[in-house]
Amino acid sequence: MRTDTTTLGRTTTTAVRLAAAVVAVVLLAALLVVTRGPAASAAPTLLSQGRPTTASASDSTARTPAKAVDGSTATRWASGRTDAQWLRVDLGRTATVSRVVLRWEAAYAKAYRLEVSSDAKTWRTLSSTTAGKGGVVTTDVSGSGRYVRMLGVQRATTYGYSLWEFQVYGTVTAATAKPTPAPTPSPSTAPSTGVRVTGTQGKWQLTVDGAPWTVRGVTYGPSNADAPSYMADIASTGANTVRTWGTDASSAQLFDAARARGIRVVAGLWLDQGADYVGNTTYKADTLASITKTVTTYRDHGGLLMWDVGNEVMLGQGEAQRVAYAQYVEQVVQAIHRADPGHPVTSTDAWTGAWDYYRQYTPSLDLYAVNSFGGIGWVQQQWRDGGYTKPYLVTETGPAGSWEVPADANGVPRQPTDTAAARAYTDAWRAVTAAPGVALGATMFHYGVENDEPGVWLNLRTDGLKRPSWYAVQQAYRGTVAGNRPPVVGTTTASPSTGVAPGATVTITAPTTDPDGDAVTWRAYTTSRYVDGDGTLRPTAVTRAADGTLRITAPTTAGAWKIAVYALDGHGNVGIGTTSVRVR
Known part of the structure; x- marks a missing residue:
């Protein structure tokens, strides 16, 4: 993603x-x-x-x-x-x-x-x-x-x-004419013994300070400054790892908060997706210098697990750019190894085909990485078919994304139900653990708290509320689920759904049960993402009829509008159902 x-x-x-x-x-x-x-x-x-x-x-x-x-x-x-x-x-x-x-x-x-x-x-x-x-x-x-x-x-x-x-x-x-020394690192930044990829073909493992470490992780979305507020919740899922896409001066707050909870960071090193890796030598030189400085800053931090260079740069490129990019990543990896021999380096793309380029042009990588959602079940077979000689880490996975599903009658991608999304996390973890000695773990997408359309689709805690998917990740990592659980919203529909008059009343059917018998209250939102690209959720009034259906007022702008209804149990949990209407 x-x-x-x-x-x-x-x-x-x-x-x-x-x-x-x-x-x-x-x-x-x-x-x-x-x-x-x-x-x-x-x-x-x-x-x-x-x-x-x-x-x-x-x-x-x-x-x-x-x-x-x-x-x-x-x-x-x-x-x-x-x-x-x-x-x-x-x-x-x-x-x-x-x-x-x-x-x-x-x-x-x-x-x-x-x-x-x-x-x-x-x-x-x-x-x-x-x-x-x-x-x-x-x-x-x-x-x-x-x-x-x-x-x-x-x-x-x-x-x-x-x-x-x-x-x-x-x-x-x-x-004080002589330069004063840099501040003494706090205990949380004390150097670790090291992180290693050890073993032989098909029998690899990741070790941290000599002990085996299977990555049970989530991608991290809140600000680094807020990391102390969220790290305990992340740890409660059984996660031992978080993954980021970029590392900067503020990342120290994330590293410190993670280390305090026994969590390690797959630290992203951002590479521009639209850069010219064939001809822009200035960008490559400046970025290499910046990355080397960042690595030197954090190489001794006890919260660091490994470095992850780039994210989904190769898939959309032509052949010359793919080769040049893989060659540049090799330069970056070598520089990281010189600056920090104590942590492995990987690089993420959105398809396993990138591994062919890495095998030929980026031999210094310690392991491969891939983002895979709907196709996660095929990654292990693609690794076998490709004859690769390095293990891999799944750096993003979860339910099928909006780019992978069919559209409904209004042209809006059909979002999986909460139940289907939760099951997707379960299946993804099974696919990862079905390749022991090859797949070194996964960071599930996504520990985000935003209340917007992408957050409704893939966040474990939309608007800060726990989704069924949060509990599915906890089940996967801990083997058990603790606490009050969220309402379960079934297949959600709208009537009328097409040819809707602006401002007309729309009936939403969202069959809902609560596993703990809690009373449920409702919120409703509309978004024009599939009208004008704006994923903002706009609150709209919702009432519940005697027959259990919900009533909202249609938007007044023509086009296909996505609707999300929230079932809240009063215990910090939410179940969400989605549908769409086309306003004429």
Whole structure:
């Protein structure tokens, strides 16, 4: 399943030309937008240029944190599209900070704080504002520390935050002229003995610190900052592993939370799915350097299981790109092995045919990986037929996706019922465990909590509520199910379902039982995903008739609308039934 990184989508040739204009007017802008704090005690020196930087996220490998301290106003850092984003520079030694200059791109902060720290853990505010206007902002401050960061509080646009330059001025504290050491790792980041793929043809196993480790996992969707809130729930399913698609500065929170629960991370290293792997040497060089830095940062963390390079890049490519991509992955794998010999490396695609390219062009991989939903039952046979000589990990699996099922009369893909979806997880785990010594485990898709159309289809905890599929994963991993269980919603239908007048009353039949005899309440949502691509769920009023059917009001926009009805038991569980109507 494709999980793309967010892009601003606004870096154009015109924007680059405008950057030159920014330089020309910088003196005027600095006079117009200046926030003055305490006066500096000495003539300031630019301390930040070229220094190591980290950030909460970057929207592209072309707009990394380092771009904000490279001295160029034609390159920039751009964050993810949320308010809680930050950019941090390591000055290398304790300094008295007297001035910070922010050269904002169009995506600026309305509210933000400038902070300083001696250990990158405890922060003191140097300056803050809730009325940012962008442009070039010079702030005189007073404070000392090794690390300085811009902490975004509220965005001014729908994009994230973007800085052409993040400049910190001050003087080095004489008593600490020598660079201070990096912070001492916490116990949760203590090095492990190592993770290995051991054994011989058809008799492989994964070992962690010398002990066998079968991957019983889930893919992880919430933010890294929220990992401490969810890791106990993940562990309660019997999972020992989570898989991600990308690793950045914020991933430390996920690694720490996982390690605290005895869980390991299959850490994704994102490779752009649309990159030109034949000719774009700059992208490949920059990405290789970034990956090497990330691996070096986390290689000693006790929460790390293995590295997973790329996700579903090869399937949609032509032959030349497939070969070039596999060759590039080989370069990445070799670099990872040099930086971190203590953890295996794999690479994920959406079909086992990618393994032919990996066998020929990426021999340094320790194991293969594949995302397979409706076709999971065939993976073991495809491995046999291909004559492969390395084991594999299933990195995504679950019920058949919207791309694998037939459409209903309205052209909307027929989503499996909750019962069928739960059974799919059971069958997937059986398919994995039917290949001992070859399949090293699986990470089920998906531990997500979003309440949207994709979340209705494949999340184990839609809107944070436990689905029957959550319990199916617990049954697979633990061999037993604990606690109150969710309502079971059968095949759901709508009447009328076609030629529906805008705003007309629609009757929904959703036969439902609750295994614990709990009283059930209802919610209903509509989504225009199959009208305009928007997977947002729109709440709609629902009433229950005496005959047990439900009544909702049809949307007023023409097209095929998907409907989801939620049966809630009051114990944090939900059963969901889906159907569709076509509004005329």
